[in-house]
Amino acid sequence: MDLELRFFATFREAVGQKELEREFKNGSTVGDVLTTLETEYDGMEGQLLDDEGELQPNLNILKNGREVLHMEGLDTVMEDGDTLSVFPPVAGG
Numbered sequence: 001m002d003l004e005l006r007f008f009a010t011f012r013e014a015v016g017q018k019e020l021e022r023e024f025k026n027g028s029t030v031g032d033v034l035t036t037l038e039t040e041y042d043g044m045e046g047q048l049l050d051d052e053g054e055l056q057p058n059l060n061i062l063k064n065g066r067e068v069l070h071m072e073g074l075d076t077v078m079e080d081g082d083t084l085s086v087f088p089p090v091a092g093g
Contacts, residue, residue: 001026001080003033008087014043024078030061031074033084048086049074058089 002023007015015037024033034048034055050056054074061068062085068076078084 004083006085030076060087
């Protein structure tokens with residue numbers, strides 16, 4: 001299946017572009033996609049998932065504009081044509 005991946009701020013720098021289309025096997029989950037990204041891009045290693053394989057705190061991961069934590073979290077199944085957006089923690093005041 002084909003997915004559109006979108007990256008923001010430091011993650012965009014790590015990947016080298018704002019958007020990319022990637023093919024994943026059918027039935028892949030958000031966790032599968034994030035694990036692949038951490039493996040393929042040095043600047044993302046350890047930035048998405050913690051040592052227990054859970055989502056790092058304060059990240060926003062959106063499937064088709066909806067926060068995956070309000071779905072099935074890392075077990076949220078991706079479908080052909082979906083968009084996954086990856087936002088790093090934001091600080092400010």
